[in-house]
Amino acid sequence: MPSIPVGILGATGMVGQQFIALLADHPWFEVAYLGASERSAGKRFTEAAAWRLPNRLPDDVASRVVETAAPGTAPKLVFSGLDSSVAGEIEAEFAKAGHIVVSNSRNYRMFDTVPLMIPEVNADHLKLLDAQGAAQGWSGRIITNPNCATVVLAMALAPLRQFGLTSTLVTTLQAISGAGYPGVPSWDILGNVIPHIGGGEEEKIETETKKILGSLASAAVQNHPVRLSATTTRVPVQNGHTGSISIGLEQKPNPEAVIDAWRAFRGRPQELDLPSAPKQPLVYLEEANRPQPLLDVNREGGMTVSIGRLRRCQLFDYKFVALGHNTIRGAAGAAILNAELLHAEGLL
C-alpha cells in the first residue's frame, strides 16, 4: 500500500471536514497538513473548528495544528475545500509552487486546461493537464470536480450520450448540506421550499454538464451539444440532491435499453478498482417511489447515483428521477476519487 501524505485546504469548513472524515481510513492517503485562514492558524484542529459530522474525528487530526493555507510546508498533493471567495488566489499559489491541487471549488472548473472530472465519465480529460502548465504558468496542476448538483445529472446522462442526447430539462430538490455551514438558516427552510439557490447554481449545472460530457479533441474539450435548462430548489433534506429530469434522445431507444445503459455503466475507476470507486456507479431502482434521500443516498458509501421512475415524457422522450449524495459524490468523495485516479494513472 502506498502511504501518500496529503494536505487539506479549507480544513475547518464543511467540505474540509468531509475530506477528513472520508480520508480517516483511506488506504493510500494520509492527512499530513491542515490549511485554513489566518484566524485558525496555530490552533489545534479541535480549537479551530467545531466538528459537525456524525463520523468520528480521527485523533491525529483532532490534535494537529492548523496552518495558514499557503505553499511551503504542505505535501505535494492537496485537497481544496476552500470557499470560492478565496480559492482562486490560494489554489493558484499552490499550483505555481508545484502542488497538485485537487479542488472542489468552482473557480477553475471552466478554465480550458483544467479538467472538470467525473472519473467514470471523462477520465480522458486528464490529458488537459499536459497543456495546463504552459497555459497557466504553473509548475503544479489544478484538477476539479463539478458542482454537487451537476454530478448527479452528469452521471445519469453520461451513458445516454450513445443514444444521441439532445436536450435535458432538470428541476432539482437540493439538500441543505450543499450550502455548507452555517449555510441555510432554519428560519428559511424548516417546513419550506426555497425555489432558488444563489451563486449561479442553475448556470453552473448548465455549463459544467456540457464540459463534463464533452469530448477531448486535440487537447481541448469540445462541449457536448446537449441543450440544458435547470431550475434549482432547496428542500428540508439533510443530504442528497434529487433531480426530476426530462431528456430528448435522437435514437429513440426503448426503456429497457436505457435502463441497461445505466446498469452497465462502468468507467476507469472501476477498471482500476480505485479505493473510492463504487462497484456500480449507477443503480436503477424498480420501485415506483424511489430513489429517496433517506433510503438511497448512502449507497456504496455515497458514491453511487440512484435512478428511478423512467417513463415516457409527453414533451421529450423520457423522464426520470436521479439522486446522489451531495457532500460525498458531489464534493469531497468526488475530489478523492479524482486524486485516486491521478495516482493510479501515475500523475502524482
Added chain:
Amino acid sequence: MPSIPVGILGATGMVGQQFIALLADHPWFEVAYLGASERSAGKRFTEAAAWRLPNRLPDDVASRVVETAAPGTAPKLVFSGLDSSVAGEIEAEFAKAGHIVVSNSRNYRMFDTVPLMIPEVNADHLKLLDAQGAAQGWSGRIITNPNCATVVLAMALAPLRQFGLTSTLVTTLQAISGAGYPGVPSWDILGNVIPHIGGGEEEKIETETKKILGSLASAAVQNHPVRLSATTTRVPVQNGHTGSISIGLEQKPNPEAVIDAWRAFRGRPQELDLPSAPKQPLVYLEEANRPQPLLDVNREGGMTVSIGRLRRCQLFDYKFVALGHNTIRGAAGAAILNAELLHAEGLL
C-alpha cells in the same frame, strides 16, 4: 345576506374539516348537516372525529350529531369531501335525489357533462350542467373542482392561453396535507423527498388541466391542445404545492407581457365579488427566491396563487415557479368558491 343551509359529506375527514373551518364565518352558507360513514353516525362531531386544524372548531358544529351520508335530511346544497373510494356512489345518490353536490372528489371530474371548475378560469363551463341531468339521469347536479396540484398549474396557465400555449412541463413539490389524514407517515417524509404520489396524480394533472383550460363548444368542453408532462414529488412541507414549470408559447411575448397577463388576470368571481374570491387571483413576486410555502401560501386567505422567477427556458420559451394552498385553493376553498358562483349565477 342570504342564509343558505349546507351539508358536508365526509365531514370527519380532513377536507371535511377544512370545509367546516372555512364555512365558520361564511356570509352566505351555514353548516346544517354533517354526513359521514356509518361508523361516525349518531355521534356528536367531537366524538366522531379529532379536530386537527389550528382554526377554532365552531361550537355548533362541535355538538352537531353526524349522520350517515345519504340523501334524506340533508340540505339541497352539499359539499363533498368524501374519499374517492366511496364518493362515486354516494355523490350519485345525492345527485339523483335532487341535491346540488359541490365535490372535491375526483370521481366525476372528467365526466362530459360535469363541470370541472376554477371559477376565474372557466366559469362558462357551468353551462355543462344544462345537459347533465339528462345525460346522467339526475334531478340534482354535480360540480367539481380540480386536484390540488392541478389548480396551481391551471391558474398560472390560464392567462397565458392568449399567447398560444403549446406545451407545459411541470415538476411539483407537494405538501403532506395533500394526502389527508393519517396520510403520509412521518417515517417516509421527515427530512426526505418522495419522488412519486400515488393515485394517478401525474395523470390527473395532465388530463384535468386540458379540460379546465378547454373551451365550451356546443355544450361540451373541447380540451385545450396544450401538451403536458408532469412529475409529482412529496416534500416535508405542511401546506402549499410548488410547481417548477416550463412553457412553450406560440406568440413569443416578452417577459413583461407575461407578468402583466398574470397580474391583470381576473375572472367571474372578481366581477361578482364573491365572498371567497381573492382580489387578485395571481400575484407575481419580484424577489429571486419566491414564492415560498411558509411566506406566501396564505395570501388572500389561501385563495391567491403566487408566481415568481419568470425567465427564459433554454428548451421552451419560459420557465417559472408557482405556488398555491393545496387544502384551500386546491380543495375546500375551491369548492366553496364553486358554490358561491352557483348561487350568484342563480343556479342553486
Added chain:
Amino acid sequence: MPSIPVGILGATGMVGQQFIALLADHPWFEVAYLGASERSAGKRFTEAAAWRLPNRLPDDVASRVVETAAPGTAPKLVFSGLDSSVAGEIEAEFAKAGHIVVSNSRNYRMFDTVPLMIPEVNADHLKLLDAQGAAQGWSGRIITNPNCATVVLAMALAPLRQFGLTSTLVTTLQAISGAGYPGVPSWDILGNVIPHIGGGEEEKIETETKKILGSLASAAVQNHPVRLSATTTRVPVQNGHTGSISIGLEQKPNPEAVIDAWRAFRGRPQELDLPSAPKQPLVYLEEANRPQPLLDVNREGGMTVSIGRLRRCQLFDYKFVALGHNTIRGAAGAAILNAELLHAEGLL
C-alpha cells in the same frame, strides 16, 4: 381612538419585523420611526431588510426611510427589539433623552427599578418606574418584558402562587424563531434536538421568573421564593415554546382547583380591555396530547398560553405541559401589551 406615534429600534431584525407586523392594524399605535444600525440608515425599509414574515408588510413601513437608532427625531414611545449587544447603550441614550423605551431586550430586565412585566401577572410592578428616574438618572423610562421561554412558564405559574408555590422544574422544547435571523443553522436542527440554548437561557428563566412572580414591597420587588431549575432545548419547530413542568405546592389543591385557577386567571389587561389582551390568558386543554405548537400557538392572536396534561408527579405535587408563542406572547406582543398598559394607566 388615540393615534400615538411610536418608534421601533432594531426595526430590521426579526423582533423589529414582528413589531411592524403586530402594529400594522393597531388601534392606538402608529409606526412613525424606524431605527436601526448605521448600515441601514438612509435606506428605505425594503432596501435595508428582507421581510421574512408571512404577514403583509404595510406599504407605509415598506417605503419609510430607516434612521440610525439614536434619540432626536423619534417619538416619545419607542419599542426596542435591539440585539442585546447594543441594546444596553442605545436604550439608555433614549431613556436619558426622555423617551419611554418598551424593550424586549434582556439588558435592563434585572435592574432594581426596571419593571419586568407580564401585565396579567404583575401590573403593579409599574410602580418601580417612580424610582427609576432618580436611580438611573433618566428623564425617560425603560420597561421590559421577559425572555420568550420565561413568559410561558411565569404565566402558567402565576395563578398557582395562591397554593404556595415552592418549587418548579422545567424542561423546555423551544422553537427556532426564538433565535432570530439567521439564528439556528438548518444543518444543526433539521431532524435534530440541540439540548442547549446559548446566552444563559436557563439562568434567565430561573432569575426572571422569580422577579416577575415577586411582590412589590416599598417600591422594590421582593423575588418570589420558588426554587427553580430549568433545562432548555431547541427543537425543529417554527413557532412555539413548550415546557414540561413539575411543581411543588404547599397547600395540596386537588387537580380541579388547579385547572380552575388557570381558567379563571385574569389580570389588569383584561380589566382594561387592552387591544392586545387575550380574553383568556390561560387555556387548559382536556385532550391528552395537547397543547401542540402547530395547533395551539396562535390562540387569541398568539397571546394566550395553552396548558394541558395536568397530573400527579411522583416527585413533586403536579406536572403539566405549557405552550406559548415565543415571538408574539414572548417578544413583540409582550412589549406591545406593556405599552398598552402604560397608556391605559396614564403613564405615557
Added chain:
Amino acid sequence: MPSIPVGILGATGMVGQQFIALLADHPWFEVAYLGASERSAGKRFTEAAAWRLPNRLPDDVASRVVETAAPGTAPKLVFSGLDSSVAGEIEAEFAKAGHIVVSNSRNYRMFDTVPLMIPEVNADHLKLLDAQGAAQGWSGRIITNPNCATVVLAMALAPLRQFGLTSTLVTTLQAISGAGYPGVPSWDILGNVIPHIGGGEEEKIETETKKILGSLASAAVQNHPVRLSATTTRVPVQNGHTGSISIGLEQKPNPEAVIDAWRAFRGRPQELDLPSAPKQPLVYLEEANRPQPLLDVNREGGMTVSIGRLRRCQLFDYKFVALGHNTIRGAAGAAILNAELLHAEGLL
C-alpha cells in the same frame, strides 16, 4: 464461529426489519425463519413487506418465504418484534413449544420470572429463567428487553446506584421511529411537538426502570427504590430518544465522580466481548450542546448511550441529558445482545 439459526417473529414490521438489518452480517446468528401474520404467509419477504430501511436487504432474506408465526418449523431461538396486540399469545405458544423467545414486546416484561434485561446492567437477572418454566408452564423461555425510552434512562442511571440513587425526573424527546410504521402521521409531527406518547409510555418508563435496576434476591427481582417521574414527548427526529434528567443521590458525589462512574461503566457483554457489545456503553461528552441525535445516535453501531451537560440541579442533586438509539439500543439491538448473552452463558 458458531452458526446458529434464528427465527424472526413479526418479520415484516419495523422491528422485524431492524432485526434483519442487524443480523445481516452477524458472526453467530443466521436468519433461517421469518414469521408474520397469515396475511403475509406464503409470500416471499419482498412481496410481503416494503423494505423501509437504508440498510441493504440481504438477498437470502429477500427471497425467503414468510410463514405464519407459529411453532413448528422455526429454529429454537426466535427474536420477536411482534406487535403487543398479538405478542402475548404467540410468544407464549413458542415458549410452550420449547423455543427461546428473545422479545422486544412489552407483554411479558413485568412478569416475575421473565428477565427484563440490559446485559450491561443486570446480567444476573438471567437467573430468573430457572424458575420461569415451572411458574409459566413453559418448556422454553421468554427473555425481554425494555421499552426504547427506558433503555436510555436505565443505562444512564445504572452506574449511579452506587451513590444512593433516590429520585429521578425525566422529560423525553422521542424520535418518530419509536412508533413503528406507519406510526406517527406527518400531519401531526412535521414542525411540531406532541407532548404525549400513547400506550402507557410514561408508566412503562417508571415501572420498567425499577425492575431493571433492581437486585436479585432469592430468585426474584426486588425493585430498585428510586422514585421516578416521567413525561414523554414526540419530536420530529428520525432516530434517537433524548432525555432531560434530574437525579437525587444520597452520597453527594462531586461531578467528576459521576462522570467517572459513567465512563468506567462496563458489564458482562464487555467482559464476554459479545459481538454487539459496545466497547464503551456510556460516553460522556464535554461539549455544552451534546448529545444530539444527528451527531451521536450511531455511536458504536447505535449501542452506546451518550450523556452530556452534567450540572447541579437546584431541586435535586444533578441534572444531565442522555441519548440513545431507540430502534437499535432500544429495540432490535437490545434483543440481539440479550441473545448473545444467552449463548455466551450457555443458555441456548
